[in-house]
Every structure is written in structure tokens, then in C-alpha cells.
Amino acid sequence: MTLQPEIMQSVEQLGYRVTVGDVAAKSGLDINLAQRGLLALASDVSGHLQVAESGDIIYLFPDNFRTILRNKYWKLQLKETWEKIWKVLFYIIRISFGIVLVASIILMLIAITVIIIGLNSSRDGNSNNSGSRGGSYRGGGFFFFPNFGDLFWIFYPNYGYNRYDHSSSRRSQSRDANEMNFLEAVFSFLFGDGNPNYNLEERRWKAIGTVIKNNKGSIIAEQVAPYLDNIDRYNKENEDYILPVLTRFNGNPEVSPNGELIYHFPELQVTVQESTQKSISTYLRERLYKFSEAGSNKIMLAIGLGALNFILALILGSFLKDPSIVAQFRGFIAFINSIYWLLLGYAMAFLGVPLIRYFVVQMRNGKIESRNSERKGRTELLQDKTETIQHKLEYASQFANQAIIQQSDIAYTTEKDVLEQEIEQADKIDQEWQKRLDALDN
Template sequence: MASIATCFTLPPKPHPRLISKPSLFPIRPSTSPPLPPFSTRLRHSRPSLTLARAGLDALTGIKPGAAVESDKLPSDVRKRTMDAVDACGGRVTVGDVSSRAGLKLNQAQNALQALAADTEGFLEVSDEGDVLYVFPKDYRAKLLGKSFRMRIEPVLDKAKAGTEYVARVSFGTALIASIVLVYTAIIVALSSSRSEDDNRGRRGRSYDSGFTFYMSPVDLFWFWDPYYYRRRRVQSEDSKLKFIESIFSFVFGDGDPNQGIEEERWKLIGKYITSKGGVVAAEELAPYLDLKGGTMDDETYILPVLLRYEGEPVIDEEGNILYQFPSLQRTASSQRSGRKEYVGRRWADFVVGVDKFFSEKKWQFSSTSISERALVAGLGGLNLFGVIILGAILKDSTVAPVGFIKFITSIFPLLQIYAGSFFAIPLVRWFIVSKTNADIEKRNRARLKSARALESPDISLRRKLLSARDMAQQTVIGQDKIVYSTDKDLIEQDYEAQDWDRRFREIEKSD
């Protein structure tokens, strides 16, 4: 506990509720005489006034129409932000988007600014200095009409998927092609050798040996038919791989099963913190994090959460260290905070709509069935055996390197590499998968253990959780709290901005 306390001796940082950034709209105070003072709720402390004024000053930067600002965002950040905006009904705070999309606060703010600039969204400022982003219902259509990148992304995604499919099928086709070439070369070489021994002058005319083999290059294309094995074999589900793709799966596996799971982890954490009114104990987040040494003795495991959501430690009346996230306590939509609903209830029953702990998926060696794996391994072994035999034959000086044999000799190193790597890669991968799964199992057990500790907390942990619920708060910013909006008439907006700015300056000077 002492180690975590020493991590927070840094000077206090600015309130994360409103960060001054270049504006979306070129709005400047006019020189017109001010209207009579308007009625606002200016009953707040200097930090809130300063932040609100910073919000007004931030409205003078990005000029809409000059460029598509959303194209400068990473595609993943843009998509997650838009999904969060849709989930919140088009009116959001930075904290709403950060918690729902699992983004860092600065990422969420930059994305919201860019989207608002491109889609004719506008800002609202509350009497406490909170900034809300409001988007029109058709903002996606407006953005799609401006952004060439968004229009081309679906095409690129399909092209990427097609390329991956071609790679998988090509590797499987290469095994069939290798077997055909290797055993054809063996037959040709043996026939040529017998012809030399018989001294019949038919060197290189192996087709007279009594064996006839013909395969048109077109015949390989049936391997490329995505629906071939679906027609030839009755499959109950599409989850079964086609045989040619199962060859690639056997050698290289099926990719990371936890791809994109970090995004889900941060969504869970953000959703949990928000549902608890922005104040939590470290033990509450342990089921979602990677615990150092698998225990909760050292609370440094919560540092990544504090950095992402700009949280800060607070001390309750009993001396317990809790963690507050001010930006996640301000929302544009009503959400349950669960302040005192915990009393007399199990933690498992109390958590609503959030998974009890974060679980990683284990890696599979291959998604193929046992019979498919045996067939693939058998073909690979047949190919490896043929390459070994062909290598011994090619070392025989009596075999003349002409025609087809000359071609096979030139590509023989590639055939050897393919045959050897067909088993070397899966062997190495098996050890890696085993070690990775052991680590995943260890982390999952630690998170499950911490989740079970919360289901039946001891007296000290229970008092700590109750204290966190008592300190929790959530401010829903409704229309009644809005004192400034960039969506208003320009003249009215200039007057109000000028009067508001004057009032802020007067109050700041009086301090």
C-alpha cells in the first residue's frame, strides 16, 4: 500500500473535465455593445469558471471545410468513437465516449473535435464548465459524403480479406503441387535411369515406360473454389475449414484469438467505473487487470487505469485509498451510479450489465478436426519422404539433368525448404502455444480469484466498498444546465460570449 502512495506525490494536474484545444468553429466576440446581464448560475468556484472560459477560448481553431479532419484519425479510433456517440444518442461528453469506447481521454476529445468539425456538430457548455458535443442524426451520412477514405475502407477491407484467403489457399495448393512435382520427378528419373541401363537410346522418353501421367494446370483450380468442399462434404457449420485452408491452419495456426480484446477490456473497465459513480477501490478493478505476481497486495496494477482515464487517489475518513475519475462522473445521459445499492447485497448481484471479470481466450494449435490434422500431416509426411528420395536420386550421376529433371533440380532447394518447414514451424509453434496458454491460464486464475473475493468480501473490504459508494457521484448534464451553445444565432451568440467573458474576468480579478 505504501508503494502506491509514493507514486502520487506529483503536483496536481489541471482538471481533466475540460482541456483547452483548438476550436472547431471560428467564433470570436463581437465589438457590439453587450446586452443586459443574462441570468446564469455563476455560483461556482474559480476552477470551474476558468475551465468554462477555457472552453470558450477553445472555440477558435479548426476551420471546417478546409480538410476532412476525421481522415487524420486512426480508423479504429474513429469507428469506436462513432459507435459510442450512437450509443449515447448523439449528445456526449468526453468521459462518455472514453468510457464506452475504451479510449484515452485525449483520444476521445481529439476524435470528437474532428467529427464535429466534419459533420456540422456543435458544442454546448454547462454552467460548471463542462463541454458537450452534439451531433445531428445524419452525421454519419454527412461524414461519408465528405470522406473518400471512409468510402474506400470497405473496399480495402474486402481486398485484405481476399488476399488472406488467397494466401491460405496458395499454401495448401503448394503442398499438392509439391507432391505432384516430386513424385513425377522420381518416376521420370527412375525411368531415365533404366533407359540408360538398357542402352535403348530412349534417354529422357519416360512416357514409354508403361506409366502415363497427365495433369493439366487447370486441374489445380478446383482447389481454389471456396465452395468445392462445401459441395463435396456435408458440413454442419461453416466453422469447419475447407481442406486446403486446413493445411495453412495446421502449419501457421488461426491467428490470435484475443485480437481486439484489449479494446473490450478497457470498455469493461470504463463501463464499470461509470456505473459506480466514478469512485472505486483497487480491488474492484483487479478482476479486469493483470495482477503483478497474481496477488492484490501491490496496487500498482491500477496505474494504467489512472493514466488512461486521468484518475487520482483519494483518502476516505477511515484512511482507505480509493480512486476517483472526475471525467467519468460527468455524463450527458442518465446512468445508474449505484451509490448505496450495495448495502446488504452480494457483489455478484450488485454488478449489472458488466462482466464479473475479464477472461482471455486460450490459443488453439489449429481449429481443424483430428481427422483433418491426421490427413494433413500424412500428406506432409508423404511430401517430405518424396523430397528425401528425390534428393538421393538427384545425387546419382547417372541421371542426366535435362528437360523436366533440370527444372526440378533448379527448384529443389525450395521443395526442401517447404517440406522441412511444414513440420518445423508447427513444432516450434506448439511450444510457443503451450507457454502462452500457461501464462493466460495463470492470469485468468488470478482475475477469477479476485472476482470471487468481491463476491463475499471480508469486513475491511466491505467497509472500503461502502465508502467508495458513499463518495460516488454522477452529474447528468441536461439542457437546463447549458448556458452556451455554438448552435445559436451568431449575433445572440456573440453578445452572450462577450458578456460571459466579461463576467469571468471580473470574478477572476476579485479573487
């Protein structure tokens, strides 16, 4: 059986001595899956089972069970190695989009500069040879193409160099240590930062498990309704929506004398340490998508460079439309001409993808806010505490219980030999037999 990371994390967080109910409530896993996972983990790391006099089972694990697993299974070692490699590879992928943007700008600036200088030199040479009035163009090479000369001058690579360098220095001094760098910000600007609710189901079941634990294993449906999404007008009244909760945590429905349903979860009532009330949100709140986690200054810089890249692509395209220019310069310009459509496509996508994504984010956030509003609305039933709700809560409290298994309650453990345990518990065994004899005499 594949070991569940959630189970291993729960075992560590609970102090390496757990019950099935503890792990199921902590991780939000199906209780049967938690039981099978604990058995598999105990088997793999030579863990121990402790049986209480009540028949409940406690799982005891060594503190270094992760090291034992790594030494035992090459697959786990390979997985951990691959995760480290993938982390580096993904970082390279993330920064590659910013590198391509900068490289594209530099290539097009060089190409445009080479073309303009070459054309001006050629025109000056022709003017000198013919002795015509073309000499009036000397020193004014950038105005040979009046439609683009001003734009080229504005975006000349040395224009405002000191100003940009100085502002960059200020930004680097004030930048928070945890803030992403510019190359990472470009990826964030293009594609965002992933799904903020990637672990929504995990959060949902952890929250429900905590609610059950906080109420000592006995609840009413309205207490978990704010964490569920499978509620509609058809199952709201008959409480069918709680069936997945009962299945996952092995719960049982109980009917009150008034015909009202409450639910209790015996296996979540057994623990090895006293449970305290844990703070929890009153409803499951989905996180809204952000357009980007990057700072506003980096977003503006990405937009500015993206716009510059697009304008340079248009300027370069106006030159490359003339086949004679490509034929005249060959070499580097011929190479740029061969990849021009890639440069233009990247420039268009760099501005187009975030624009489309902006509207997608707005649409997604609208749906998320609607679902959050529905869940929040279900908390009002508990807050109002109508007479029906009050009766159900009172009846549920009758089933609330917390069975804490102490070390003195252990009847058997796999840590020691059976004979050794019988010797240690000789007095307890004698007392048990004496109770049975007294019961027979009476």
C-alpha cells in the same frame, strides 16, 4: 489530429449524442484523448456542442458522419480501399501455402513417374537387344528399385482415387458454412490463427470503464484489481497500481475518516442517458492459444499430405542422386533437379514448423493460465467482503452519482443562432433574473 476509430464506434453505439465520460468509458480511451478526439471529430463533420446549465458539454453528431468524412478526406477513402485490397491479398497469401503443397506433390509424382517409366523402358530395350535374361523383368517395372517400388505404388496418384473423392464429397456436404476451406486450413495448420489476445488492452480498459460506470463513478481499488497486471507485492498494499486508471479516466482519490482510499471519477458520472448495470466478467481473462481453428479432419488431411510430400521428396532425392538420370532425361527432370532443395526444404518445414509451434503454444498457454489464475485470485477479496472492504465500499457509495443531462437542461447549443436561443429561452432567463433579485432582497 488523427481520428480515432474507437471514438467513432463509441459515438455510433451511444446514439450520436455523447459526453466525454460516455465515450471514455465505452471505448476505454484516456479521457483527455477522448475529449480531443471528440472535438476533432465534431469539427470535421460539423457536429454541434450543447452546454448544460451545470457547465457540462454534450457532443451531437450527424448520423451520416462517416459518409461526410469519406467525402472530405481522400486519405480515409484510400485507407478503406487499401483495407479491401489487403483483405484479398492476405487471403491469396493464406491459400498459397496449400497450393504450393499440392503443386509440390503433383510435380514430384510426375517426376518420379517419368523417371521410373523411362528407366524401365531403357532397361527393357537393353534386355531385348542383348537377348539376356532381363526379359524376366517385363511387366514388373515397379520392382526395378526394390527399396522404393512398394512406396511408389502406395502413393501412386490413382491409388484409392474413388475413395478419397467420395469422402471429400461427404465432407463438403457436412461442412459448416463458416468453416475454413482446406487451403485456409493448411495456413492455419502451419502458422495458427493469430494472437487471440490482440485486443487485450482494449478489453482491459473497456472493462475498467464499465466497472466505474456500474458503480456510478466511485470505486475502491479492489474492484479494478482483477483487470490489471501491474500489481506486485510492493504496490499491492499502497494501491499504487491504480494510478494508470486515475490518469486515464481523470479520477480523484478520496480518504475516508478511517484513512482508507476510495476513488471517484466525476467526468464518468455525467451522461446523456441513464446507465443500467452492464454484465461483465469478474476478471480479465486472456484467451488461450489454439493450435488451429481448422476442423480435425482438415488437420489430419494436411498432416497426411505433408507426410506424403516429405516421403515423395526422399524418393525423388534417391533418384536425383544419380547424375546419369538427370543427364538422361534433361528437360522437365533437369528443372525438378534445379528446384529439388526448395521442394525438400518446403516438405521439411511443412512438418517442422507446426511441431515447433505446438510446443510454443503449450508454453504460452501455461503463462496465460498463470496470469488468469492471479487475476481470478484477486476477486476473492471482494467476494469475502472483509470489514475493511465493507467500510471502503460504504464510503465509496457516498461519492456515487449519475448526472443525466436532459434536453431541458441545455443552456446553449451551436445548432442555433444565439439570438434565436435567447428568444426561445426568454422565460427561463426571466426566471433566473427573478431568482437573483429575490436573493438580493433577502
